[in-house]
Amino acid sequence: MQNINKIINGKMYADSLLREILPLSSNYSDKFLRNPCLAVILVGEDPASKIYVKNKLLTAERNNIKSIEIKLLKETTEEHLLNEISKLNKDTNVDGILVQLPLPVHISEKLVIQSIDPLKDVDGFHPTNFGALFMGDPNFIPCTPLGCFYMLKKELKNLDGKNAVIIGRSNIVGKPMASLLLSSNCTVTITHSKTKNLREHCRNADILISAIGRPEIIDETYIKPNAIVIDVGINRLDLNNIKTNEKKYKLVGDVRFEKVINIAQKITPVPGGVGPMTIACLMHNTVKAAYMNKNEDFVNIIEGFS
Ligand code: GUN
Numbered sequence: 001m002q003n004i005n006k007i008i009n010g011k012m013y014a015d016s017l018l019r020e021i022l023p024l025s026s027n028y029s030d031k032f033l034r035n036p037c038l039a040v041i042l043v044g045e046d047p048a049s050k051i052y053v054k055n056k057l058l059t060a061e062r063n064n065i066k067s068i069e070i071k072l073l074k075e076t077t078e079e080h081l082l083n084e085i086s087k088l089n090k091d092t093n094v095d096g097i098l099v100q101l102p103l104p105v106h107i108s109e110k111l112v113i114q115s116i117d118p119l120k121d122v123d124g125f126h127p128t129n130f131g132a133l134f135m136g137d138p139n140f141i142p143c144t145p146l147g148c149f150y151m152l153k154k155e156l157k158n159l160d161g162k163n164a165v166i167i168g169r170s171n172i173v174g175k176p177m178a179s180l181l182l183s184s185n186c187t188v189t190i191t192h193s194k195t196k197n198l199r200e201h202c203r204n205a206d207i208l209i210s211a212i213g214r215p216e217i218i219d220e221t222y223i224k225p226n227a228i229v230i231d232v233g234i235n236r237l238d239l240n241n242i243k244t245n246e247k248k249y250k251l252v253g254d255v256r257f258e259k260v261i262n263i264a265q266k267i268t269p270v271p272g273g274v275g276p277m278t279i280a281c282l283m284h285n286t287v288k289a290a291y292m293n294k295n296e297d298f299v300n301i302i303e304g305f306s
């Protein structure tokens with residue numbers, strides 16, 4: 001197979017999902033005389049977080065979703081942030097609430113996540129939603145693993161009996177990803193920074209999901225021939241020119257794309273792989289929250305879930 005055919009085009013999948021979501025959000029506006037509404041809170045000035053939030057707001061606007069951006073200084077107190085969330089919880093015109101992570105160290109992420117109304121928790125991080133996912137009865141599923149899962153279902157259709165190996169055990173990606181794959185009958189291994197013989201585990205993977213956050217550390221020696229590789233890492237490599245003082249950077253994944261593509265059956269690129277799918281899934285969850293807010297049925301458009 002030519003290498004170009006091995007690329008899993010996340011941008012294309014995201015556009016196709018958004019094409020299904022747009023009529024749902026337009027019908028919502030016709031029926032309820034307002035657009036679905038997403039509130040995004042950004043605390044501080046983290047450059048990567050600023051870009052992610054900007055892309056989320058832009059995509060919302062393009063898909064008939066109203067967005068409210070709340071920017072708070074990095075010195076903001078936990079109490080102030082919790083108070084903002086409480087106001088959004090009470091506002092019946094706000095359907096989804098997202099607090100961009102990571103938060104400054106003086107604010108407890110756990111407290112913040114627990115303070116979001118589970119019915120507005122479009123990130124799916126609240127213990128109620130997280131627990132429901134693990135019990136096989138999900139409501140809001142975290143956007144990044146949901147996006148990875150969507151692409152895997154489109155590529156493979158049937159995941160029964162596949163060996164899936166996840167690198168990374170975070171609540172944002174690794175753990176919910178494991179739950180999704182398990183519910184689709186994969187045999188799942190979660191590996192992490194203390195895992196012994198990481199390479200051997202990975203070489204056993206029919207599906208390899210990497211969410212480590214270290215640039216290009218997974219090379220071809222970690223890959224089983226014909227594996228499907230999903231690269232969740234978005235790492236900034238600084239390419240600053242000391243002579244001209246020009247500041248530049250390049251985005252790379254956890255996986256050494258040019259090498260791994262020769263061995264894998266399919267692979268997601270960075271950028272243009274998991275990133276656009278994460279945002280499309282956020283739009284999906286927001287429109288779903290809006291329908292639920294009005295006690296209306298929402299026909300889940302992501303395969304495998306009702
Ligand atoms: N930071 C990195 N990924 C995410 C995400 O999916 N949601 C939020 N809220 N913050 C993040």
